[in-house]
Amino acid sequence: MAISQFWKDREYYTLLEISFIACGYEPQNENLANEHAPASVVNFFRTVRDDLINNGEITQGVRVKRITYPKEDAIKIIDYYGPTGFPNFLKESTEQLPLTDNERDKLLKQIGLLALVLAEKSSRYKRGEKPNANQIATDVQSIIDATELPGKKGTGSSELRDSISQGLKLLRDD
Known part of the structure; x- marks a missing residue:
């Protein structure tokens, strides 16, 4: 909204x-x-x-x-x-509104789809016929570590691996 x-x-x-x-x-x-x-x-x-x-x-x-x-x-x-619980949309907000479950699931599915694309393009990112979340997360982490991106919080290998796995699971479950 x-x-x-x-x-x-x-x-x-x-x-x-x-x-x-x-x-x-x-x-x-x-x-x-x-x-x-x-x-x-x-x-x-x-x-x-x-x-x-x-x-x-x-x-x-x-x-x-x-x-x-x-x-x-x-x-x-x-x-x-204004109604309780509604933000004042005319104010310039610096606070980030929390994602809804639906928005979060959409983003996780997109991460899962990107993992599928990587796995299709290179066997390096496959384990059997499935994307290898560990290898993808390791390579993404090395790119992040080599950059000066200010928003690195939440991009550690375990968070990346979890996001990939959750995204792939959501894609399978739908």
Whole structure:
């Protein structure tokens, strides 16, 4: 779940756009949103609108959907009213969101497929008819050791071997 850069780079947002973004959806045009907005978006919009009216910041009958808010205010609105457990998609996040099990499995399958390609291209990377995870991990480790890559954490031989084995197992199980 993410919001495209187009929406992150805007200077101003309507309350309806803020409501979609706060709930993890790409904003839609107003007519479509009125008919097909998810319940979480509608509830968020109504809560903020009602608070704005109750606090006297806007008056009843004002077309709330037409009022725009600068990005800083949109971030504050999402921080204050946003659903629990959702990131504020307008903030520049430096924290890495955890992978879902599905995303993790996809990446492991891709590693397994790369091992299959290596084994097909060179008998050096085969043990019998299967990829040799130990040999692949050893050779990958020697390349990693010879480079100045900053993100080496988690690329030791045992982690590489485990990832290859898990990826191959996932490919067999599907």
